[in-house]
Amino acid sequence: MTVPPHETALLTRASPRAAVLARPSPRHIAIGVSIVIALMLPLFMTSFITFQLTLVMIYGLAILGLNLLTGFNGQFSLGHSAFYGIGAYTAAILMDQADLAYYWTLPCAGALCFVVGFLFGLPALRLQGLYLALATFALATAMPQILKFHLLEPLTGGVQGIAILKPDPPPGVPLSADQWLYYFTLAVLLVMFAGAANLVRSRTGRAIMAIRDHPLAASAMGINTALYKTLTFGVSALYTGVAGALGAIAVQFVAPDSFTFLLSVSLLVGLVIGGVGSIPGSLVGGLFVLFVPNIAESVSSGLAGAVYGVILLLVIYVMPSGAAGLAHLLAARLGIQPNRTYR
């Protein structure tokens, strides 16, 4: 992004298209600065904060999964704790019983969740709005009990769950285990976020958003609504499942009680706080999900729930369209034109 001014001028003259590519937009600068900061952070933070930031990225990724479904495709889900749980258990079982390296568990968890999400998306096609919310709610409620089911116990470890070992950094890398996991998660996050940004910008992405905005018009335009909706369900589950696998590796433990309906609600809260339909907003959602309960508890341990509620209300009141909406508003006030606008 550091192109000397005279070269930019040359490029501008050569081709207008190249100029668009070469001139760093405010958005690109923001992304670049964020990545540099993210790379530097663990060098100055304690291992506990590094661990917390790793969890923020993981929740951010899970919220991005929900965002693809709810924010971009307009399908509501209260069941993403189930996909997160499936991803986490896939990683834990593969590491514990098949001795698979931790990095191989991510594609496995993603693939399995894609299939489960796609299959769940088929019956969900018949359901809209509140009814879909109820169906996905059922999925979230069933998940912990399925994990405790006695026939699955040899795999899942029943109520006791599965403990796994934290991966060591590769030999010769002078990082602690927490720092290594942070960078590993950051790398996965960047790839997945770039993938989501590309998906949303593509022809497919426009079809997905058209279905959200007006399903009837979308199908009149020749979009196969059923296919796109189920595919979005699958991709959304894939993202959340990969986050679940990372979460299992970071926490080193999975148990049915980790993936209750409350997790789904947390993800939904993060989605709304970050901004429905905003990719970077998902990370803000992750920050909120992890840190605000701790802040609420430090204000008053007896009334932590009430304090959390008050903070939530204030945040929604101050930025009704989430962090992303606020960022757009500020950018507009400052006269910076974002090169692309999302809803």
Add this chain to the structure above:
Amino acid sequence: MKSITRRSVLAAAPSALVFAALPARAAKQYGPGVTDTEIKIGNTGPYSGPASSYGTIPKSTAAYYRMVNEKGGVNGRKINFISYDDAYSPPKTVEQARKLVEQDNVLLIASPLGTPTNSAIWHYMNQKKVPQLFVATGATKWDDPKRYPWTIGWQPNYQSEGHVYASYILEHKPDGKIGVLYQNDDFGKDYLKGLKDGLGDKVKSIVVEAAYETTDPTVDSQVIGMKAAGCDVFVNTGIPKFAAQAIKKVAEIEWKPLHVISSVGNSVGATLKPAGLENAKDLVTDFYLKDPTDPQWKDDPGYKDWVAFMDQYYSEGDKTDGGNVIGPCFAQTLVQVLKQCGDELTRENVMHQAANLKDFTVPMLLPGITINTGPTDFAPIKQMQMARFDGERWRLFGPLISGAVSG
């Protein structure tokens, strides 16, 4: 040259400090979180979330430390009890435990609550060599000093209880045919395993093993099946809802077995009243703590002290809730460990002293029950006493029974 001189002075300084510190360290040895005036203790508990009814346990523990501090602390040091909410969610427990150990620098984590939550930090605590003392859960696995030398339980585990039922049955109905009702998870299976181990070569006298799922609507068919199989001993290890259903069904089908009910389901309010007190007559169970609703303790000095403590330091707490009985007991046991440590408050010595409790007792344990631990014995409480329901309340009878089982 100047800079070299300065550097060498700086290099020499730490070693000089170490030498200066050495004589002092021989007298007082402090681990993380300990000063001359304070000991930092960490804890996690479910103040919110699905198990928040247990939140009163760490609250009553904290209240007890407040009283200890007002009376001068332990060996002159105040206890700084830092307790965080984990909402009974294992990943949150990991986060909070790491915060306690890495950020708050606590000496140890005491009486963290819940089986899944303690399982989540089990490896971490042992990897970091931070004591995880007197965990508030009845699972048997905490008594495993070889593999997990930094974790120790407190209450009698479910397998020990199973043992106690077995010895009672062997004594009173040696030729009985036994039917067992258990919850189909680790908690229920712990009971079943303890019972089987306790029966030894008489294990064949168990003729029906009936499991239930927590999602089952009733356990009627399991109970009817046992009567049909000719059982005359019924070991009922269900949680209150299912234990009550079973008691009712036993009365309905006019089955008269020797009916043993586990400590999980022996609450008068939660199990026996819904089942009908007249149906619960002659049930037998086991206790290790004084039941605060039992009038026989009203003149007991330990009970009176507890009531006085509750009134002064935790007046909002419910005095009929067993959680408020066990909470202060955890605190009293830890205070004893810290007293034994003297001025050598290192993590190693804490663990050493936690495994060196000899005939220690706390006021709300049943009379005669003592806490004993050793390097190979991480199950502090092993004794219980049987009780029979007389139609109104539990009456303790017989001697204390020991059912030591290690994980």
